[in-house]
Amino acid sequence: MSAVGAIVFPLARSYAAHAGIEIADDRLRADLEGRLAGAGNLSRGLFVGAALFVRAAAPVLFLGKPLGFSALSSDDREELLRRLQCARSPLLRGLYLGIKPLLTGLCYTPEFLKRAAEARV
Amino acid sequence: MSEKVDFVVIGSGAGGSAAAARLCEGGASVLLAEKGSPASTSNDALRAIGKYYTNEGLSAAMGNCLLPIPTGEVLGGTTRINSGTCLKTPKDLLRRWEAVEGFRADGFEPHLDEAWRRLKVKPVPEETQSRSTKLFFKGLDSLGISGGHALERGEDGCVGSSRCCFICPRDAKMSAEKAYLAPLLGKPGFEVACETELVSLAPGKNPRVTLRSESGTREVECKAVVLACGTLRTPYFLRRFGLGRAPAGDALSVHPATKVFALFDEKVESDKGVPQAGGLLDPDEPRIRYEGIHMPLELAAMSMPFEGRELRRWMDVHERIATFGFMIRDESRGSVRYPVGPRLPWLSYRLQDGDLARMTRAMRFLGKVFFAAGARKVVLPLNRPGSVFETAAQLQKADLSDVRAADLQMMAFHPLGTCGMGRVVDGNLKAADGVYVADGSVVPESLGVNPQITIYAFALRLAEHLLGVPA
Incomplete structure (x- = not known):
């Protein structure tokens, strides 16, 4: 796994699990590395910064809890994600929104969305 | 030499x-x-x-x-x-x-x-207009608002692939x-x-x-x-x-823009058809121009103002979500500087109160149009609680006077x-x-x-x- 992938993967896995989206680890790793391979240096740098921020700094900053993202309770993770999405600081929200396309792109794939639609038919 | x-x-x-x-x-x-x-x-x-x-x-x-x-x-x-x-x-x-x-x-x-x-340049023909566009027109008709029109685009052989x-x-x-x-x-x-x-x-x-x-x-x-x-x-x-x-x-002017989401009972499949197919100049505020917009499936989740399990709930019904957007002819201004050279310009922009008021006005208008078209829920592009509305009356009564520029989920393309x-x-x-x-x-x-x-x-x-x- 690439150095960037190694930093982002735990967040991507926790993010998917939190949303109740089942993705096998090897599939998630492969998709993530595929995305990273197509990303430029600027994006990769932002992914690293944002992943570290969400995983380690954001729980302290937004919830006052010195726990990693994966170690938070489900309710705390939901609240943290909500606060990241709604951060009024353009810098903080920009940092988070820099990685959101990667995380949501890994989870809410066209295949996932089609399955969700078919599940209701 | x-x-x-x-x-x-x-x-x-x-x-x-x-x-x-x-x-x-x-x-x-x-x-x-x-x-x-x-x-x-x-x-x-x-x-x-x-x-x-x-x-x-x-x-x-x-x-x-x-x-x-x-x-x-x-x-x-x-x-x-x-x-x-x-x-x-x-x-x-x-x-x-x-x-x-x-x-x-x-x-x-x-x-x-x-x-x-x-x-x-030619108008977008009806057969390639997105379902979101048609719902927008339906809502306008229902409200008796005239002026909705097919937008005109420069194209040669477009079939509505939705990836403009x-x-x-x-x-x-x-x-x-x-x-x-x-x-x-x-x-x-x-x-x-x-x-x-x-x-x-x-x-x-x-x-x-x-x-x-x-x-x-x-x-x-x-x-x-x-x-x-x-x-x-x-x-x-x-x-x-x-x-x-x-x-x-x-x-620097930019035409700040955003879009409203609406949940319908019917399938909308908003990733099909020409994304920007229909338009309307606001009947009462000429600085607001409504234009269609939607995202391909792989970007749909990114653009919703939700996260976590709440985002999942919305993405589960994604095929029933319509979107339509607007942009503002801004009075606000910004600037560009290059402290570290041309590759990473520093862009600054302050959304002034007048333009902010136009943004909230336009959101409310689009929500009203979507409800008139039969929407079950409308989502305003606000990164704060209280962005989801279940009836037109609820939306009409909502107090948006405390919305700040920092709450808006916007982009600018011009x-x-x-x-x-x-x-x-x-x-x-x-x-x-x-x-x-x-x-x-x-x-x-x-x-x-x-x-x-x-x-x-x-x-x-x-x-x-x-x-x-x-x-």
Whole structure:
């Protein structure tokens, strides 16, 4: 796994699990590395910064809890994600929104969305 | 050893491509240098953003809000990644611009017409309009609001692939390189150099430029240089080389834009059809223009103002979500500076109270239209609790007076004005001896319409001026 992938993967896995989206680890790793391979240096740098921020700094900053993202309770993770999405600081929200396309792109794939639609038919 | 051509054009967007082509068609030798490369089609929007958007799509203005401003770094410039919508310059603005010496509205309009023809502009036919667009029209009809119309776009063979902003898989969009450059490729005296950057520029009667690519540097002498690097990059060169009647980089207008989401009982499949197919000028506030917009499936989740399990619930019903957007002819202004060079410009922008009020007004209007079309829920693009509404009455009564600019989920697609005509460049778009500008930066004020036709027209007019064609 690439150095960037190694930093982002735990967040991507926790993010998917939190949303109740089942993705096998090897599939998630492969998709993530595929995305990273197509990303430029600027994006990769932002992914690293944002992943570290969400995983380690954001729980302290937004919830006052010195726990990693994966170690938070489900309710705390939901609240943290909500606060990241709604951060009024353009810098903080920009940092988070820099990685959101990667995380949501890994989870809410066209295949996932089609399955969700078919599940209701 | 220095090369010699008649004209050097830097940038291949709407302005650069049109200027280069018209100069060549007028018999001049032209070298067009473009920092990006030609695009190849694909069905992967994330890949397209990473490869063909400036700074991998990570350009954003900050101030009292976060405002992503995507532009293109690719052959064809931002026209390769825009929605293709074409609207002519409002006549009242053309008349106002006559205050700039050398500009005449009746001398500009033929160039608007020329660009319109060259781009094969036509209304979006009903069969390729997205379902979201049709629901928007249905809501307007239900409310008795007239004025909704099919938007007009430059296209040749569009089938509604829905990827206008991510490189059309059929190459059907009439972007700048397709409309203006492709017909001239191979013509003697016309060269397009991709992956080539401007390094230095010396103005004068015979200006000189230094260009750099992977294969080395080139020194070129010419009769005139046309800078067409875009609103967010051309000011760098003017500031760096001390060009322009006033410092470039201020008076940035952007048309802040966003979209409203609506959940219906029926299937909407909003990733199908032309995303920007319908429009309406607000019946009561002429600074608000409604235009359709939606995202490909792989970007749908990114654009919703939710996260976590709440986002999951919305994505589970994604096929029933319609979207429609709007943009504001902004009174707000921003600026661009380059503390670490041209590759990472610092964009600032403050959304003023008047424009903020227009944003909330427009959101409420779109929500009302969607409810009138039968929506079960409407989501306003607000990053704060209370953005979901279940009835039109609830939306109507909602107090949005405490919405702040920082709460808005917005983007902006039309940066303009940083080298404004009459301020930085003169009425003939001249910045200095032998140096001219032809891109969105010369548009003197916020347009209120999609700007590409205006930019093409400025460039065509400049080219004729350089060729000595009487206005």
